[in-house]
Amino acid sequence: MGRSLRKSRNAKKVSQKVKEGKKMRKHFNPRHIQDQELRKRFDKNKTLKQNMEATNLKEMYKERLPKKIPKKAAHPVKVNEEEAPICKKLAEKYGEDYEKMHWDVKINVFQWTTRFCEKKVKAFKAGHLRSMKAEILSGHGMDFRKPMYGKSKDRNVFGH
Structure with a gap:
């Protein structure tokens, strides 16, 4: 007996839509940064990785760092x-x-x-x-x- 094609013909193709909140965000919202000094220096046009590479933590926090180890x-x-x-x-x-x-x-x-x-x-x-x-x-x-x-x-x- 031959195989019925009805099931494969009637099967719906599953496609997953990208939801609004799930989109990959290229840019980071600086309001989420709690540290004031880092928030001031954050550039909205750069990605998070580019911003972190551009920041100099030693320069930013030199008064907070210990003088000697x-x-x-x-x-x-x-x-x-x-x-x-x-x-x-x-x-x-x-x-x-x-x-x-x-x-x-x-x-x-x-x-x-x-x-x-x-x-x-x-x-x-x-x-x-x-x-x-x-x-x-x-x-x-x-x-x-x-x-x-x-x-x-x-x-x-x-x-x-």
Whole structure:
């Protein structure tokens, strides 16, 4: 039996019209820029990429930039109570070989990178330790749901 041509003959061709809001905008509206200095220098006749290439951020924000680059980090790396035994084991086993520390997944349970292992072990050797209580109070705690004080501290997961 032959195939019917009626279905293919009656099928409508699907065409998608480009909606007004979906058109690709070549030019950017400068009213969307929140920074006043950048808004002043923005040229409506150029594209966003051309405007960004033409702007000199160093010239625009020279009074806001620091005069000299600080030598030390603003927030030094610290080792908390949970990480201290791991750092101790890694330092005892591998000494200064941070690449091997990175690959030892039995001791390095957090799977720190080579660079992060180096930072943590050096901080541990320098004595930059931080208690879990201080960690939780600072807002960088590992578990915010675990209570710190009173009878609720001794309860198990089910609340008994």
